Amino acid sequence: MNLQRIDIDNNFKQIIQEKIPNELIKTLNVPGSRNGQRYIKGCTVIDILNRLANYNWDWSIDKAFIQESVPYMKKGFKEAIPQKPVCHVFGTLTVHLQDKDTGNIISIKKSASGSQIINGNDTEQESIFKAAGTDALKKAASLLGIGTELYRDKEEQYIFDNMYNSLxxxxxxxxxxxxxxxxxxxxxxxxxxxxxxxxxxxxxxxxxxxxxxxxxxxxxxxxxxxxxxxxxxxxxxxxxxxx
CATH class of the missing domain: 1.10.260 (434 Repressor (Amino-terminal Domain))
Incomplete structure (x- = not known):
């Protein structure tokens, strides 16, 4: 694998380091371990990518499938509890950037997986691959730095802002x-x-x-x-x- 350094302009760094407005941050409100988790919608990620790469980016689905879940044996129960199947999507995000010194176009690829539990009625299940694909896109974008602040606590964010964010x-x-x-x-x-x-x-x-x-x-x-x-x-x- 050949690695090469790309000298990107300050606009790219600025967009990556910008705080996401509070109005665009949502909070998961469903029972379970992820309740209260902060997230941004897929359309917000797309908007940021459009600004970041001036619309020069691609998203491709590499693999998608349905996985039957393993029954869950809860402590104190004699029989295992059936679990709902899960939809998995693997995709690759490609961002095309221009080296400000050479003018050459460099493509950066980030791959990630997304998943979605299959439940609800036929209408909800119809868009299950779309939902899992959006989840994969958001995770791939996070590898570029989009939305990573949502996963940091206050102490980690302070350190990032004051030590690693050098712009x-x-x-x-x-x-x-x-x-x-x-x-x-x-x-x-x-x-x-x-x-x-x-x-x-x-x-x-x-x-x-x-x-x-x-x-x-x-x-x-x-x-x-x-x-x-x-x-x-x-x-x-x-x-x-x-x-």
């Missing part, structure tokens, strides 16, 4: 020069109201609905919108407009 738009000197006036304006507001960097980061999370975790992750083109939000929140008008 920082504002390290770029050219960006600093381009947005010099805006940065100075935000600094003036911060000093006037004695706002700490932590408070600025908290405000960014509130303004973006957790899409951006801190100032480092704030895309430069969003800076003016964020400043306007801060001004409105503080009813700030004494500093005037950004010149």
């Amino acid at each position: 920082d738009y504002w390290e770029d000197e050219d960006i600093q020069k381009q947005y010099k006036k805006e940065l100075q304006y935000l600094n003036n507001i911060q000093q006037k109201y004695s706002l700490s960097d932590y408070e600025i980061d908290e405000t960014i999370r509130a303004w973006s609905n957790n899409k951006y975790t801190n100032f480092k992750k704030l895309p430069p083109e969003e800076l003016n919108s964020f400043i306007n939000y801060v001004k409105d929140t503080l009813a700030e008008d004494e500093l005037g407009d950004i010149e």
